[in-house]
Amino acid sequence: MEQSRKTAPRTRERTPKRNGITQPTLQDVADAAGVSTATVSRCLNSPEQVTVRTRDRVLSVVKKLGYAPNFGARALAAKRTNTIGAIIPTMENAIFARGLQAFQEELAKHGLTLLVASSSYRPDLEEDQIRTLLARGADALLLIGFERSASVYAQLEQRGTPYVISWSQKEDRRHVAVGFNNHTAMKALAARVFDFGHEHIAVISAPQAENDRARDRVQAVLDATAERGLDPQKVAVIETPYSVENGAEAMGELLSLQPRPTAVLCGNDVLAVGALGQAQSLGLSVPGDVSVTGFDDIEIARIVRPALTTVHVPHREMGRQAARAIAGLLKGEEAPVEGPLLTRIVERDSLGPAPNTVLDRDN
């Protein structure tokens, strides 16, 4: 194995690190293939610029040596990392998992890697995470929902870092968004609830402050109420963070109201599952005595008994489209201007007709 180093001014001994192990470098490959580092680099990054002959030779050396480019060096020289950062509110339940998985899979097809951080629904933490992700070289970001401080947007704008907003969609054309219209979706569900004859409804929502999606959903219920000629003021709304326990607790409160609501619309499936369980624990039949609806259509919605009537959100499609939008933005393409993704109501068993028993309002 003699390598004819024609020009080897490179006297430097490769300094092995700690245990004498060193990864092969571009130079090693170039030497072994008898070409320059530039050519090797081109074989890897823009193969069409290189003769087939050369390319094959180089690639076989790459394989033989087990060469893998050094991430830091590449990032430094190319000024991009091919990394996309995503900040989601939580990793702990399935709400974002499905969409994120699809997002990642689609990114991978474009040679992009996903870096995930979670904000625990806290705007201050979200800012930290954005900073961290940018510091780690994220070329672009996926953000959930529109609502965040102007300074965050300003910073992204100023850096020229592309981002797309997801899980929400509005007419607001200042931001690139791939999502669905939370208001429309929830309003349709509320209308359906009214179709079932319910007149006393209530809402369990995530905290609305700093969460436009939650706010849109609640507002949709109130708007639908008004459209039916009912008084939105009378719709009880409880805010509580997304969790089964909180859903149960909120349901407990709502069920002790006078008049007792006959339908409870929940801001997401997790709350709904809690509410459902609570109603049953209190000896009420769902939907016989009280109907419960969810939002998202995550797996658990199908599993509980009665299965949840909820709003199906095309998470996978959303993730996929978001990834495509980001890949496009990175290539300098125009922002896609597609309309919102369509949600649909999934009617299962937790929504039924309002009980026609006389309400105890008047005693």
Place this chain on the structure above:
Amino acid sequence: MEQSRKTAPRTRERTPKRNGITQPTLQDVADAAGVSTATVSRCLNSPEQVTVRTRDRVLSVVKKLGYAPNFGARALAAKRTNTIGAIIPTMENAIFARGLQAFQEELAKHGLTLLVASSSYRPDLEEDQIRTLLARGADALLLIGFERSASVYAQLEQRGTPYVISWSQKEDRRHVAVGFNNHTAMKALAARVFDFGHEHIAVISAPQAENDRARDRVQAVLDATAERGLDPQKVAVIETPYSVENGAEAMGELLSLQPRPTAVLCGNDVLAVGALGQAQSLGLSVPGDVSVTGFDDIEIARIVRPALTTVHVPHREMGRQAARAIAGLLKGEEAPVEGPLLTRIVERDSLGPAPNTVLDRDN
């Protein structure tokens, strides 16, 4: 071709990128603070080496300029990224979410960032992901379970990349592991099932090939069976990937067996939930007609009715300890040699006494 320009006095104009935006560099900070780049670097990385006076001045400039170190450059120069890679089988259900969240939180305390990839339970994909993560500069890895090809281990060893194995724990001291003993845990549960008088039991497991955790759990049931003087051969075992649907389907098969098992032990909660639903759909009472148990104790175990009797795995603690182990390894500390984490049986409502109806074995 003489390029004897030995001293190229840094005349270079800072070339702004595309939109004229440029992040401040170390040099900018150094200039503004009237010190060398080395000092600025030290202020950031080992503040104790610098006078308080200097440090304060430098840090204030850092803040004023909004300086953030360039990740690639840092990685390249320091030969580490402070990034830990984790490859988990799936992101889509909650099995790994809780532990991973804790893992990440603890890593953050040590200044480390988590990069997650998922393998879809496929060894070949896992290898790809490992390669990807390493290429992206992961300083260390979190791996789930022991079982993977020797070449993967060899490669890690050869590169000198530290890793810790989690979600499993064995006497095998060749690898650093932070986990629990799947065999012990499942055997205890099986024993409990036998205590309830069950004699005809069955198992729904994840595919055992390439998954030591699944294998340990199944083997534990068989061992417990033998210890009770029953014939392990008669324990029906169905293998199917983790999902509610698959759990349901497998349950359907098991329930048509003669004699029909009176207790079905599932490899995890997701399968158990599916099994539970299926039994109920077929008009059987759980645990009246058939008992079902899970494994993991994820949220859904508490939610289904009857609530699942399952094995509680201290995922958070596991994640935390794994992170500490990795941080230690990275600092050159010895591998921790703690015993396995302790699991405990959570008795809820899906496991009950064996039905004392006469079995239809003899007709």
Place this chain on the structure above:
DNA sequence: GTGATAAATGTAAGCGCTTACATTCAATCT
């Protein structure tokens, strides 16, 4: 063939940081 043009390849200048080593400086000792 010749020259012009295009395609393939090579050369080498950085990218922004860390760190070994050199230098300066102040405190302490003789």
Place this chain on the structure above:
DNA sequence: AGATTGAATGTAAGCGCTTACATTTATCAC
């Protein structure tokens, strides 16, 4: 005072890659 010492700081050499530009080689019209 001068010598000694250790802490603080500066100098500058890379880290491994990409890419603008220079050079070589192939292609083609005439």
